[in-house]
Amino acid sequence: MGGETFSETTELAIRPPSPAITVNGRLALASGDKTTITLPGGWLPGSTAVTLQVDGLPSGSLGGGLDYLLRYPYGCLEQTVSAAMPLLYVKALQREIASTRYVNDVGPMVRHGINRVLSMQTGNGSFGWWPGAQANDAYEWGSAYAMHFLIEAQCAGYELPTYQRDAGLNFMRGLLSRRIRSSNDVKSAGWRQDASLRSYACLVLALADAPRHDWTERLREQADMMHRDSRLHLVLALAAGGRRRDAFAELKALEHAKAAFSDYDELGSPTRTSALELTAWMELAPDDASIPQRIHRLEDSMRNGRWRTTQENGAAVSAIARYIRHTASRQTNFSGQVEQSGVKMAISSEPGNGKVTLPDVDPVKLFNHGPGTLYANWQVRGIPAEGLLANNDQRISIRRSFLRTDGSTVPVETVRQGDLLIVRWQIDTQGGTLDHLVIEDLLPAGFEIENASLKTSQLVPWVRQKSNLPVRHQDIRDDRLIVFTREMHGTFDFYYAVRAVTPGQYVRPPVTITAMYDPEVESIHDGGRVTVEAVGKVDGNCSRGR
Numbered sequence: 001m002g003g004e005t006f007s008e009t010t011e012l013a014i015r016p017p018s019p020a021i022t023v024n025g026r027l028a029l030a031s032g033d034k035t036t037i038t039l040p041g042g043w044l045p046g047s048t049a050v051t052l053q054v055d056g057l058p059s060g061s062l063g064g065g066l067d068y069l070l071r072y073p074y075g076c077l078e079q080t081v082s083a084a085m086p087l088l089y090v091k092a093l094q095r096e097i098a099s100t101r102y103v104n105d106v107g108p109m110v111r112h113g114i115n116r117v118l119s120m121q122t123g124n125g126s127f128g129w130w131p132g133a134q135a136n137d138a139y140e141w142g143s144a145y146a147m148h149f150l151i152e153a154q155c156a157g158y159e160l161p162t163y164q165r166d167a168g169l170n171f172m173r174g175l176l177s178r179r180i181r182s183s184n185d186v187k188s189a190g191w192r193q194d195a196s197l198r199s200y201a202c203l204v205l206a207l208a209d210a211p212r213h214d215w216t217e218r219l220r221e222q223a224d225m226m227h228r229d230s231r232l233h234l235v236l237a238l239a240a241g242g243r244r245r246d247a248f249a250e251l252k253a254l255e256h257a258k259a260a261f262s263d264y265d266e267l268g269s270p271t272r273t274s275a276l277e278l279t280a281w282m283e284l285a286p287d288d289a290s291i292p293q294r295i296h297r298l299e300d301s302m303r304n305g306r307w308r309t310t311q312e313n314g315a316a317v318s319a320i321a322r323y324i325r326h327t328a329s330r331q332t333n334f335s336g337q338v339e340q341s342g343v344k345m346a347i348s349s350e351p352g353n354g355k356v357t358l359p360d361v362d363p364v365k366l367f368n369h370g371p372g373t374l375y376a377n378w379q380v381r382g383i384p385a386e387g388l389l390a391n392n393d394q395r396i397s398i399r400r401s402f403l404r405t406d407g408s409t410v411p412v413e414t415v416r417q418g419d420l421l422i423v424r425w426q427i428d429t430q431g432g433t434l435d436h437l438v439i440e441d442l443l444p445a446g447f448e449i450e451n452a453s454l455k456t457s458q459l460v461p462w463v464r465q466k467s468n469l470p471v472r473h474q475d476i477r478d479d480r481l482i483v484f485t486r487e488m489h490g491t492f493d494f495y496y497a498v499r500a501v502t503p504g505q506y507v508r509p510p511v512t513i514t515a516m517y518d519p520e521v522e523s524i525h526d527g528g529r530v531t532v533e534a535v536g537k538v539d540g541n542c543s544r545g546r
Contacts, residue, residue: 015445015479016044017388017507017527022071022381024064024305031334031370039361039380048382050358052338052366055375056331056349057324058295062090063377064305065313070109072310074438074516076129076473076484077120077142078267081149082314084113088149088156089321114153117146118164125167125174129484130473141266143171144200151207169208172201176215186225195219196230196266203237211241220250228254229268232276239283248284267311267436267517271301275315282322295323305379309517332372339365349374388527389510396434398513399426400441400526403495405460412508414531415500420450422463425494427513435487436516442480442509443498446532449476450497460497469494503534 023040039050053063069083087106119131126138127146133139147168154160181194202216216237223231231254238247278294298316307313335348341362347353349372358364361380368374402412403422410421425439443449470486471494481496508528515521 016047016383017442017509018384018386020047020381020383022064022067022304022306022379024067024377024379026064026299026305026375026377028058029336029366029368029374029376031368031372034365034367037364037366037376037378039364039378041361042385043361043380043382044385048361048380050361050381051379052356052358052364053377053379054336054347054349054354054356055377056334056372057328058375062317062320062324063379064302065307065317066090067379068306069310069313069317074475074482074484075116077117077127077139077146078129079310079516080113080116080120081142081145082310084110084117085149085152085314086317086321087113088152089318089325091156110153110156110158114150114158114160117150118161120146121164121168125164125169125171127168138171140175140197141200143168144175144197144204147172147204148200148207151204155207169205169210172204173212175201176212186222192225192227192230193266195222195226196233199226199230199233199237203233203240206237206240211237213241213243216241216243220246223250223253224257227268228273229276232273232280235280236283239280244284247280251280251284267309269309269312269517271298271307271312272315274298274301275312275319278319279315279322282319282326286323286326291323295320305377308519311517334372334374335369336374337365337367337369339367388507389512389524391510391527392522392524393430394523395430395432395521396437396513396515396523397428397430398439398511398523398525400424400511401426407462412530413528414533416533417500417503417535419500420460421498421500422460423496423498425469425511427469427488427492427494429489429491433487433489434515434521435485437485437488437513437521438516439483439485439494439511439513440480441482441511444506444508444530444532445479446500446502446504446506446530447498448478448501449481450499463495463497467494468492500532503532505529505531 025037027035027037029035066086069086072079072083087110091106091110116131117127120127120129120133122128122133122135122138124135124138126135126140127143128134128137129139129142150160150165150168154165175197181190185191198215199219202212202219205212206216216234219226219234223234226234231250235247235251235254238244238250274294274297278291278298281288281291281294298320301307307316331349333349335346338345338347338356340358341360345356347356364378366374366376401424402410403424404410405420405422407422412421415421423441425441427439469483469492470488471483472486473484475482483494506529508526508530510524510527513523
């Protein structure tokens with residue numbers, strides 16, 4: 001083309017080796033007061049999004065919890081219900097908390113949650129962990145949790161398919177009519193698990209206007225031997241069934257009862273129990289003098305503006321939303337000012353004036369001109385500048401290695417384009433029995449997971465034969481493999497195939513394993529770099545006619 005030149009610039013999205021994280025904080029500012037908020041630093045330049053929300057009601061604790069639930073990357077039955085259930089209560093606050101960004105239009109999100117939950121229902125009315133589950137793999141406690149959400153959604157005005165609703169309620173009745181587990185030993189874990197299912201089924205049926213007074217009365221007689229969470233479900237079942245006086249008597253008795261056992265109900269924790277207690281008190285005595293103390297106790301268990309797990313966030317947000325809905329009429333308006341780097345912005349409790357997007361993480365000055373109290377919730381979301389997560393083992397270990405198709409080890413720092421590699425995970429529960437684990441293995445950008453269903457793939461028969469990891473569900477994505485496990489104890493192996501497809505130098509993100517309902521169980525391993533070498537160079541000079 002002689003002296004002609006042409007250039008084009010293309011912007012490519014590059015996934016950082018570390019995921020984005022969110023840090024939250026909250027505060028209350030009395031009329032006439034001012035304060036300075038010091039936001040956390042250490043972010044990758046250009047990756048941060050900073051927001052400040054102010055309200056005339058103490059809704060700040062809702063923001064971090066809801067944000068965590070709505071951003072949670074997985075979607076099993078429990079996680080779907082935990083994310084959708086609080087929206088039923090938050091929707092009622094739309095007028096009172098006009099500034100919050102979470103309640104603008106929750107209807108489609110609730111509808112999506114209902115549809116996804118129904119996709120996990122099996123032929124006998126129960127629910128499985130994931131869509132497409134079979135009746136022989138029913139998740140019984142999760143089935144009660146799912147039906148609890150669906151009945152509450154119907155009461156809030158959402159339509160449910162009659163057949164699926166009735167099938168779910170029949171499954172709840174079946175939990176009550178079947179033989180009692182460990183009936184000769186009421187102190188056993190099996191009996192308490194059985195009582196947990198029955199008390200939750202009683203609550204669901206009572207909410208559906210089909211209370212089982214026979215079973216609620218029988219469970220009352222044995223309440224001293226039940227989990228605290230199970231007893232709270234029994235309290236709520238009595239209240240929903242029209243026996244509010246009996247429910248309040250049981251709630252008062254529970255206040256003075258000593259814990260009979262150190263363990264908790266299914267997926268339980270002290271935080272979730274506190275949230276259930278708050279829910280019960282809001283149902284039966286919403287103006288009790290102990291309610292503010294319960295709110296503070298629940299908020300004190302937050303870390304980085306949220307609670308630890310989806311169960312805790314779902315229960316806590318739902319309970320606090322009930323409290324805010326009850327106290328909304330007591331809101332006092334305020335006006336104020338936000339200042340950052342010399343730029344001043346007016347704020348108030350009026351609709352549309354309570355949310356501020358900040359340009360950076362410089363210190364923020366906050367003024368409340370009154371007359372009401374100002375409740376603020378700030379959030380910084382971004383990518384940490386320090387890069388890869390450090391290796392770490394807490395009550396479990398995972399080790400990743402790369403093998404050739406004959407089973408021999410490959411030094412993964414340098415591989416050739418087109419090489420087929422076998423990824424091996426070695427997992428050790430370190431003497432404990434663990435359940436609800438999630439393994440996430442992010443691939444270097446030059447790698448792809450090998451699809452064994454394609455005829456062109458090289459099949460390695462021994463990969464499946466040697467894998468003994470108890471897998472509940474797996475999710476194969478473009479850039480990662482995610483595996484969810486069943487209960488496990490001991491050492492386990494898992495294998496899958498990847499192919500080096502694109503030459504270049506890449507970050508090798510670490511593999512992680514975490515207990516979804518106990519974040520203190522975690523292992524991180526094998527971060528580094530990898531080079532994919534090109535097999536050969538292509539001659540850039542094309543001869544005429546070819």
